[in-house]
Amino acid sequence: xxxxxxxxxxxxxxxxxxxxxxxxxxxxxxxxxxxxxxxxxxxxxxxxxxxxxxxxxxxxxxxxxxxxxxxxxxxxxxxxxxxxxxxxxxxxxxxxxxxxxxxxxxxxxxxxxxxxxxxxxxxxxxxxxxxxxxxxxxxxxxxxxxxxxxxxxxxxxxxxxxxxxxxxxxxxxxxxxxxxxxxxxxxxxxxxxxxxxxxxxxxxxxxxxxxxxxxxxxxxxxxxxxxxxxxxxxxxxxxxxxxxx
Amino acid sequence: xxxxxxxxxxxxxxxxxxxxxxxxxxxxxxxxxxxxxxxxxxxxxxxxxxxxxxxxxxxxxxxxxxxxxxxxxxxxxxxxxxxxxxxxxxxxxxxxxxxxxxxxxxxxxxxxxxxxxxxxxxxxxxxxxxxxxxxxxxxxxxxxxxxxxxxxxxxxxxxxxxxxxxxxxxxxxxxxxxxxxxxxxxxxxxxxxxxxxxxxxxxxxxxxxxxxxxxxxxxxxxxxxxxxxxxxxxxxxxxxxxxxxxxxxxxxxxxxxxxxxxxxxxxxxxxxxxxxxxxxxxxxxxxxx
Amino acid sequence: xxxxxxxxxxxxxxxxxxxxxxxxxxxxxxxxxxxxxxxxxxxxxxxxxxxxxxxxxxxxxxxxxxxxxxxxxxxxxxxxxxxxxxxxxxxxxxxxxxxxxxxxxxxxxxxxxxxxxxxxxxxxxxxxxxxxxxxxxxxxxxxxxxxxxxxxxxxxxxxxxxxxxxxxxxxxxxxxxxxxxxxxxxxxxxxxxxxxxxxxxxxxxxxxxxxxxxxxxxxxxxxxxxxxxxxxxxxxxxxxxxxxxxxxxxxxxxxxxxxxxxxxxxxxxxxxxxxxxxxxxxxxxxxxxxxxxxxxxxxxxxxxxxxxxxxxxxxxxxxxxxxxxxxx
Numbered sequence: 001x002x003x004x005x006x007x008x009x010x011x012x013x014x015x016x017x018x019x020x021x022x023x024x025x026x027x028x029x030x031x032x033x034x035x036x037x038x039x040x041x042x043x044x045x046x047x048x049x050x051x052x053x054x055x056x057x058x059x060x061x062x063x064x065x066x067x068x069x070x071x072x073x074x075x076x077x078x079x080x081x082x083x084x085x086x087x088x089x090x091x092x093x094x095x096x097x098x099x100x101x102x103x104x105x106x107x108x109x110x111x112x113x114x115x116x117x118x119x120x121x122x123x124x125x126x127x128x129x130x131x132x133x134x135x136x137x138x139x140x141x142x143x144x145x146x147x148x149x150x151x152x153x154x155x156x157x158x159x160x161x162x163x164x165x166x167x168x169x170x171x172x173x174x175x176x177x178x179x180x181x182x183x184x185x186x187x188x189x190x191x192x193x194x195x196x197x198x199x200x201x202x203x204x205x206x207x208x209x210x211x212x213x214x215x216x217x218x219x220x221x222x223x224x225x226x227x228x229x230x231x232x233x234x235x236x237x238x239x240x241x242x243x244x245x
Numbered sequence: 246x247x248x249x250x251x252x253x254x255x256x257x258x259x260x261x262x263x264x265x266x267x268x269x270x271x272x273x274x275x276x277x278x279x280x281x282x283x284x285x286x287x288x289x290x291x292x293x294x295x296x297x298x299x300x301x302x303x304x305x306x307x308x309x310x311x312x313x314x315x316x317x318x319x320x321x322x323x324x325x326x327x328x329x330x331x332x333x334x335x336x337x338x339x340x341x342x343x344x345x346x347x348x349x350x351x352x353x354x355x356x357x358x359x360x361x362x363x364x365x366x367x368x369x370x371x372x373x374x375x376x377x378x379x380x381x382x383x384x385x386x387x388x389x390x391x392x393x394x395x396x397x398x399x400x401x402x403x404x405x406x407x408x409x410x411x412x413x414x415x416x417x418x419x420x421x422x423x424x425x426x427x428x429x430x431x432x433x434x435x436x437x438x439x440x441x442x443x444x445x446x447x448x449x450x451x452x453x454x455x456x457x458x459x460x461x462x463x464x465x466x467x468x469x470x471x472x473x474x475x476x477x478x479x480x481x482x483x484x485x486x487x488x489x490x491x492x493x494x495x496x497x498x499x500x501x502x503x504x505x506x507x508x509x510x511x512x513x514x515x516x517x518x519x520x521x522x523x524x525x526x527x528x529x530x531x532x533x534x
Numbered sequence: 535x536x537x538x539x540x541x542x543x544x545x546x547x548x549x550x551x552x553x554x555x556x557x558x559x560x561x562x563x564x565x566x567x568x569x570x571x572x573x574x575x576x577x578x579x580x581x582x583x584x585x586x587x588x589x590x591x592x593x594x595x596x597x598x599x600x601x602x603x604x605x606x607x608x609x610x611x612x613x614x615x616x617x618x619x620x621x622x623x624x625x626x627x628x629x630x631x632x633x634x635x636x637x638x639x640x641x642x643x644x645x646x647x648x649x650x651x652x653x654x655x656x657x658x659x660x661x662x663x664x665x666x667x668x669x670x671x672x673x674x675x676x677x678x679x680x681x682x683x684x685x686x687x688x689x690x691x692x693x694x695x696x697x698x699x700x701x702x703x704x705x706x707x708x709x710x711x712x713x714x715x716x717x718x719x720x721x722x723x724x725x726x727x728x729x730x731x732x733x734x735x736x737x738x739x740x741x742x743x744x745x746x747x748x749x750x751x752x753x754x755x756x757x758x759x760x761x762x763x764x765x766x767x768x769x770x771x772x773x774x775x776x777x778x779x780x781x782x783x784x785x786x787x788x789x790x791x792x793x794x795x796x797x798x799x800x801x802x803x804x805x806x807x808x809x810x811x812x813x814x815x816x817x818x819x820x821x822x823x824x825x826x827x828x829x830x831x832x833x834x835x836x837x838x839x840x841x842x843x844x845x846x847x848x849x850x851x852x853x854x855x856x857x858x859x860x861x862x
Binding site: 091092138 | 336337
């Protein structure tokens with residue numbers, strides 16, 4: 001059962017189509033990966049889903065409801081949360097307050113101070129960041145800043161979590177830990193849609209992968225299928241060849 | 246009807262100078278990301294310096310030759326010292342923009358009150374080239390036509406420069422994505438300083454043109470900044486033709502309101518236009534983003 | 535000795551203590567201050583303006599240059615209503631009028647990027663000044679207003695009351711959900727929006743709330759101005775000096791703008807008449823210097839000062855204890 005689906009999703013910037021006629025779906029409980037070279041339109045697609053950008057044409061539906069025309073805060077309250085490629089944390093605030101924001105404002109209905117604090121603490125424990133609760137986020141290492149972002153997103157009680165290049169900039173150990181975290185999140189019932197460049201992560205945890213190139217979907221399938229897909233190999237190998245010459 | 250036509254012509258001519266005003270500011274905001282509310286003070290400096298030079302016997306038409314480079318140098322200096330430091334110390338681009346604005350606010354008072362030591366607070370008799378130009382039914386002064394001509398010429402020059410030259414391309418690249426431009430070998434620091442200087446230069450020249458037409462004083466800066474800001478917002482950041490068209494529009498509106506209704510109402514009317522435009526098209530007429 | 539260490543160690547209590555002292559000082563001032571009460575009133579005005587400005591601009595990062603607009607509206611409320619309503623009611627009206635006006639301005643401009651908002655507020659002051667000037671001189675052929683005189687001590691206490699209310703209101707707002715939302719907008723507006731915060735509404739609401747105190751302050755100060763017209767009421771100085779004070783004091787804190795507003799209000803009132811040009815020049819310089827070297831204002835220095843002072847006190851105490859030990 002698709003929790004998120006898009007049809008003919010297109011986004012124009014001036015005359016350029018950053019995302020072109022993409023159909024996609026994410027089923028409840030899945031971990032779906034989104035790959036493609038830089039500029040392929042991955043983050044743009046995420047921005048369309050989270051309403052950070054208005055869609056040019058096409059439709060995106062979450063649990064059957066059309067997302068066109070909604071604002072990001074409404075999308076969040078509906079149950080979609082996300083992290084960002086360049087970690088957009090609230091740098092001068094302590095870790096706890098960052099997550100508290102998600103807890104207070106991420107769900108519909110009134111949340112009491114006590115309840116929000118409880119949920120924030122829970123989220124922090126989940127990502128194993130409780131010890132740093134009171135540290136200002138700007139003083140944290142990159143991996144902990146990313147954890148804060150994840151905790152903040154989790155505190156909004158999402159059903160779907162969009163992860164934009166969570167592994168970027170992490171070392172091998174951190175990547176493995178992050179992979180475990182993603183699986184742990186999915187095991188709580190949250191569906192995951194993730195953009196990634198780190199192949200180890202994508203192949204390791206995704207059940208299904210979509211590949212974009214120049215804004216178009218060029219392939220879709222299981223990690224195995226994608227690894228053997230001629231077009232995908234061409235783009236990545238082709239890029240490598242170009243880089244070499 | 247004739248009066249209206251005359252007012253419109255006056256408006257177009259005045260608008261040319263407004264366009265010039267806006268162009269410089271557009272560069273500073275668009276490239277350096279500084280909301281330079283000191284802009285009007287450079288206009289004031291250009292105007293007052295023209296007065297001083299004319300007292301020394303230098304023809305106001307030649308004054309820009311000195312004032313231009315002088316203002317350029319001042320703008321260049323400001324960018325390389327003040328704004329560069331602010332940028333380096335700011336924890337985020339948003340913080341930098343906020344701090345740059347406040348610094349410009351302080352700078353505005355500094356320039357204005359320093360100028361008072363030299364020129365006081367009174368009106369300076371700076372009109373020049375006030376000879377009437379023969380034109381059926383419309384009272385034009387030569388300085389208005391020269392003003393428009395100079396503004397238009399500079400406008401075309403800047404436009405060509407930005408779009409056809411290598412340096413212009415570097416500037417546009419820096420405006421769009423400073424990080425990548427830097428990686429591509431562009432000396433972004435120089436570009437920023439150059440743009441700020443160029444903006445100041447254009448403001449200074451505009452000041453000379455303004456002084457030829459009306460009496461000026463050390464207090465004219467603020468109002469000129471407001472006009473420049475409105476024209477920039479209307480015309481769109483980063484668009485030279487936009488600045489010009491918007492300038493002319495504002496010029497026409499100003500003259501029509503002043504002539505047919507009430508001179509005092511010109512500012513409120515700008516605001517009305519600005520408000521409507523902000524609602525309808527926040528990126529201005531021809532602007533990007 | 536322990537009380538002192540505790541006072542210096544716990545900043546919050548130190549501030550509360552200082553605040554209480556300050557209020558007490560102002561409240562008793564009429565007993566020994568004489569005509570200097572006017573200075574105090576001005577100081578309080580700038581403190582109120584600075585604190586309210588910082589509530590919105592200091593947290594969200596949207597630089598508003600509009601305080602003078604709301605302040606002027608307050609002055610005008612008195613000018614227009616002084617023949618019809620009791621003074622204190624007018625103060626409330628002034629605040630409410632500003633609130634409504636700020637709400638409208640905010641709705642129009644706060645949906646847009648920060649730069650456009652600032653542009654708008656910058657000229658808003660001139661806009662209102664001009665528009666009202668026109669209405670006065672053409673439509674009503676008036677040239678300014680004379681205010682009904684009010685007892686200066688009463689004005690002082692009203693202003694003091696307003697200042698206390700403002701500080702308390704800002705204190706509670708900063709600690710509230712709204713305050714958290716504002717801070718996140720200042721931290722990263724896009725992320726804040728994605729966490730469920732209706733950023734437009736938060737910005738507009740906060741902007742409007744902050745304007746209440748500015749308008750009320752204008753109303754309270756009006757009678758002591760004796761005379762006013764559009765140019766005086768909507769003078770950009772009423773934007774510049776509070777902002778300078780807030781930035782100097784530290785616009786991210788509550789007490790910074792209070793201190794800054796008081797200091798620069800004092801300087802403005804006492805020095806401006808004689809040294810106008812040098813004075814404004816000096817202010818400009820201070821603004822640039824502070825932004826460049828002390829972007830967190832004096833408040834930014836406080837933690838450092840506090841730890842140094844605390845260190846000194848500790849050393850003195852240790853010295854005393856060491857002597858005791860040596861003597862036994």
